[in-house]
Amino acid sequence: GQQVMQIPQYQHVQEGEDFTTYCNSSTTLSNIQWYKQRPGGHPVFLIQLVKSGEVKKQKRLTFQFGEAKKNSSLHITATQTTDVGTYFCAGTQKTSYDKVIFGPGTSLSVIP
């Protein structure tokens, strides 16, 4: 079945450093979504990428969708303590309904 993988599993950065998490799917995706879950909270939808090679920005966050639509990345510039949490990518398989498969997540810690 479809698998979505993410690396790294954990990342500790000094406040002000950049952070990147990578997401890879075993199959081609129709779209990819990113979610953020703060400690003790619930996942919150950040963004959806649909087009091959698409790049979207939200303030200090940059999201990319690979040309082959099998991988994606989230880059945070100059991390802040408010960025702490687990970032999940979630892919929708081209042949399925809107069932979304979540990656295992990358847990980000920011050291002030």
Place this chain on the structure above:
Amino acid sequence: DSGVTQTPKHLITATGQRVTLRCSPRSGDLSVYWYQQSLDQGLQFLIQYYNGEERAKGNILERFSAQQFPDLHSELNLSSLELGDSALYFCASSVARDRRSNYGYTFGSGTRLTVV
């Protein structure tokens, strides 16, 4: 408040028991999804309903069942509970019916189930 309501927030029960988790989707959303999140684990998809009908099934155990009612609220029933069923159970909703109109999920705050 995300607009997705889950009750109860916490549940402690003994092994072998049965519990029901409830979810009310965001107004206007027709799809409801159930996810299980164990400690330090990712989100495991359990089941999806769209407008009252089962749409997709994930890694849902036979001891677990769910349904979506005409008012669109959903219930997840967990029976013959085991210690390993202890987890956070999230409900999410979306307006989408298929992959062409997938706009992202809105999650509830979850039900933390502890089986002792």
